[in-house]
Amino acid sequence: MELDSDYLVKTLQELVKIPSPPRGEEKVAKLVVSKLQEMGLRAEVDGYFNVIADLGSGKRRVLLNAHLDTVPPGNGWTIDPYSGMLREGKVYGRGASDNKAGVAAMLTIAKALVTQHLPGRLVLLFTSREEGGGKVRARRGLKDKVDVDAGICLDHYIDAEDRRCEVVIGCRGIANVEVIVEGKAYHSSEPELGVNAIYRAYDLISELRSPRILQRMERPLPVVENVTVTVIKGGEWPTMVPDSCYMNVNFRLLPTLSPKDAVRRVLEVANRALKHGFKVRLKGGLKGYVIEPSSPIAKAALEAAKDEGFKAWPTVAKGWIDAAQLHRLFNVPIVSIGTMTRGQAHVKDEYVKVADVLNGARIAAKTILNFFKLSGGS
Numbered sequence: 001m002e003l004d005s006d007y008l009v010k011t012l013q014e015l016v017k018i019p020s021p022p023r024g025e026e027k028v029a030k031l032v033v034s035k036l037q038e039m040g041l042r043a044e045v046d047g048y049f050n051v052i053a054d055l056g057s058g059k060r061r062v063l064l065n066a067h068l069d070t071v072p073p074g075n076g077w078t079i080d081p082y083s084g085m086l087r088e089g090k091v092y093g094r095g096a097s098d099n100k101a102g103v104a105a106m107l108t109i110a111k112a113l114v115t116q117h118l119p120g121r122l123v124l125l126f127t128s129r130e131e132g133g134g135k136v137r138a139r140r141g142l143k144d145k146v147d148v149d150a151g152i153c154l155d156h157y158i159d160a161e162d163r164r165c166e167v168v169i170g171c172r173g174i175a176n177v178e179v180i181v182e183g184k185a186y187h188s189s190e191p192e193l194g195v196n197a198i199y200r201a202y203d204l205i206s207e208l209r210s211p212r213i214l215q216r217m218e219r220p221l222p223v224v225e226n227v228t229v230t231v232i233k234g235g236e237w238p239t240m241v242p243d244s245c246y247m248n249v250n251f252r253l254l255p256t257l258s259p260k261d262a263v264r265r266v267l268e269v270a271n272r273a274l275k276h277g278f279k280v281r282l283k284g285g286l287k288g289y290v291i292e293p294s295s296p297i298a299k300a301a302l303e304a305a306k307d308e309g310f311k312a313w314p315t316v317a318k319g320w321i322d323a324a325q326l327h328r329l330f331n332v333p334i335v336s337i338g339t340m341t342r343g344q345a346h347v348k349d350e351y352v353k354v355a356d357v358l359n360g361a362r363i364a365a366k367t368i369l370n371f372f373k374l375s376g377g378s
């Protein structure tokens, strides 16, 4: 199957020219709808500017997803972040990689498949609010509208030059645990009569840095956790022993654990290190996910990448990814594969290499067809 590379690049440029911060996706959603209509597809837009369309028919159904919103440009750009400029095989602008490359790839794939007889159904879901808050609410309504057997997120990188393609089959979870360590204020000329909350926090941090508290798993892939203290605030006055110290402990959890597990472990460590005089609370978190590398959608993607001459392997993402939420929402296996250029998400002078987005799109298209074949066609 041939993809129209001119269409891919032009569409990507058009998409980049429309700013689409979280909650500002209306215009870009409209462009996507009009592109789908040009192909003769009917698209539905919900109140949050998620766009859904589908094509083909048959029992097997697969989801293809990318997100419409981008982070704001931020400072320090040397070019117009909304130019969509094409230079030396790269398209520049905010969202060029993350994630409008994926959106353009989806439209290009749809355009190629719409004229073919598909042995299954392809559901296109363009999501809003990936980068901002409130996505749980914005996506709740999608549960009833999308009915699929598996899914492909195009929100990862690929390296076309070195022919390397990761197939993401899961991600670690995240938890932010808030700890308040208590002490006793006193005049700093006689600190031994107070209890220094910063020193107590230090004792706790020392324990938290011990690799003993990290869990690991071996199957289906080896994954190790991280714990990092990311915020610390303590003390109020230069001549007073501080009576409280606040900190945020950031966990990157095994994909199978819930954020509550992080709280349980901080409590254990605090009980050991401090015994009393502390408060621990879960501030927020998201569960990761992992699927079997032998599941049809993962196999379909791995084979597709190999067919296109790539070295491909399954991996569990270190950071939390949107595929985890889609996995939970639709209750099906999801992989994330690339159309982005590595290191080009949320950076100034963002770009995507045309070769990356084009090869990523080819692999995604082949993954869809492989999935229909592997899962028994229509």
Ligand SMILES: [Zn+2]
Pocket: 067, 098, 099, 130, 155
């Ligand atoms: Zn993204």
